[in-house]
Amino acid sequence: MTPDTLLADPAAIRLNYIRPSASAVKLVVKTIASQVECPRCRRSTSRMHSRYLRLVADLPWHGVAVKLELHTRRFLCLNSLCIQRIFCERLPTVVARYARKTVSLNAALELIGFAVGGEAGSRLARELGLIVSPDTLLRRLREASEISSTTTRIIGVDDFAFRRGRRYGSLLVDLERHRPVDLLPDRESATLGAWLRAHPGIEVVTRDRSKTYARGISQGAPSAVQVADRWHLLKNLRDALEQLLKRVLSSKGRGTRGAVHPPEESIHALSEYTEQSRIRLLPHLLRLDSGGKRAPPLRPPPPREAAWMLLQSDRLKDEERLVLERLCYLFPDLKAAQELALDFAQMVRHRAADLLPGWLRSATQSKLKEFVGFARGLSEDYEAVRNALKYEWSNGQLEGQVNRLKLIKRQMYGRAKFDLLRARVLHSLK
Numbered sequence: 001m002t003p004d005t006l007l008a009d010p011a012a013i014r015l016n017y018i019r020p021s022a023s024a025v026k027l028v029v030k031t032i033a034s035q036v037e038c039p040r041c042r043r044s045t046s047r048m049h050s051r052y053l054r055l056v057a058d059l060p061w062h063g064v065a066v067k068l069e070l071h072t073r074r075f076l077c078l079n080s081l082c083i084q085r086i087f088c089e090r091l092p093t094v095v096a097r098y099a100r101k102t103v104s105l106n107a108a109l110e111l112i113g114f115a116v117g118g119e120a121g122s123r124l125a126r127e128l129g130l131i132v133s134p135d136t137l138l139r140r141l142r143e144a145s146e147i148s149s150t151t152t153r154i155i156g157v158d159d160f161a162f163r164r165g166r167r168y169g170s171l172l173v174d175l176e177r178h179r180p181v182d183l184l185p186d187r188e189s190a191t192l193g194a195w196l197r198a199h200p201g202i203e204v205v206t207r208d209r210s211k212t213y214a215r216g217i218s219q220g221a222p223s224a225v226q227v228a229d230r231w232h233l234l235k236n237l238r239d240a241l242e243q244l245l246k247r248v249l250s251s252k253g254r255g256t257r258g259a260v261h262p263p264e265e266s267i268h269a270l271s272e273y274t275e276q277s278r279i280r281l282l283p284h285l286l287r288l289d290s291g292g293k294r295a296p297p298l299r300p301p302p303p304r305e306a307a308w309m310l311l312q313s314d315r316l317k318d319e320e321r322l323v324l325e326r327l328c329y330l331f332p333d334l335k336a337a338q339e340l341a342l343d344f345a346q347m348v349r350h351r352a353a354d355l356l357p358g359w360l361r362s363a364t365q366s367k368l369k370e371f372v373g374f375a376r377g378l379s380e381d382y383e384a385v386r387n388a389l390k391y392e393w394s395n396g397q398l399e400g401q402v403n404r405l406k407l408i409k410r411q412m413y414g415r416a417k418f419d420l421l422r423a424r425v426l427h428s429l430k
């Protein structure tokens with residue numbers, strides 16, 4: 001091992017000697033480039049003006065502090081047109097201008113800070129022989145989080161809660177690179193719009209179904225393609241189905257409607273019952289006779305569960321399938337709703353944008369008010385919904401990124417200021 005391998009950049013500095021003391025190890029090093037570039041005009045020069053000394057902290061050895069006694073130089077710029085007469089040589093790979101810590105030491109502190117935060121980071125650093133105050137650590141994190149998003153084209157936006165449902169922020173993720181690009185302090189249209197204006201070049205934005213984000217994107221990036229998130233579309237579908245089940249399966253405040261005409265093999269003269277009494281009699285009506293043996297009564301599932309069952313009818317157990325069949329038989333609206341729902345889910349999964357207008361027509365004509373409402377909402381957001389059935393982009397990866405954010409937020413024990421949370425979320429550990 002040559003002593004130079006101890007140094008950050010052997011091409012820029014050379015180790016003269018090592019001077020250990022009781023509390024620290026001092027490396028006496030000097031700069032070695034014979035020619036340097038003027039920072040203003042970029043012309044090379046070898047005319048030295050003077051020498052000077054810098055003392056900077058470096059990574060510790062076995063918990064012992066290491067200091068670099070850096071012998072460096074000032075040079076003269078020989079370009080007569082340049083206004084810079086004298087300048088200090090730059091050592092970007094070793095230590096930044098005016099910095100009191102080396103690049104490697106700062107990188108280590110950033111990693112610690114981003115991983116565990118300011119207060120805990122300062123304690124952990126001390127254990128490792130790195131002395132840094134919590135404030136300094138926090139300042140480093142803020143400085144390190146300046147983003148460069150000039151090459152980002154396709155982003156997804158979603159909201160997250162700062163504090164259990166009381167205040168929300170927005171997370172923006174680069175969908176091509178699978179990494180967060182920014183954190184916004186709220187979920188207002190104006191904030192998203194301003195961000196997009198400040199970051200031109202965004203071509204595609206995926207988002208939930210909220211009008212707020214839609215408006216923000218239209219304001220800030222009018223030419224960007226908006227894509228409604230497919231997961232949210234399916235969630236809206238499930239919600240519509242659940243609302244319908246609640247209405248149909250609850251007798252509260254309901255009047256009578258035209259009786260249904262059951263098929264031949266009816267177990268009861270069902271048409272004599274009003275829908276209300278059918279609901280009351282549901283447990284009995286769901287009792288199935290099988291082979292002369294009286295089966296235990298089947299209870300109707302709660303609306304949310306029933307909505308799932310209607311959408312997953314090919315993956316149900318026999319008993320669940322029987323309940324569903326019976327429910328659909330008793331309440332023909334359910335059968336109609338299930339068909340619409342399955343068609344919609346199919347259309348989303350297979351990205352069959354061509355089928356959207358036909359589906360919207362069927363839903364509107366179904367007279368099922370929950371589906372009429374769902375279809376109206378989709379029509380009002382038609383372009384984005386159609387794009388969801390056309391493009392591959394979706395908010396899928398936002399869920400993982402929001403979970404990562406929540407984990408970071410938890411590690412910060414709720415004391416996180418917004419900019420620090422932002423710094424930690426945006427920093428990706430390599």
Ligand SMILES: [Zn+2]
Pocket residue numbers: 038039040041042043077078079082083084
């Ligand atoms: Zn110059």
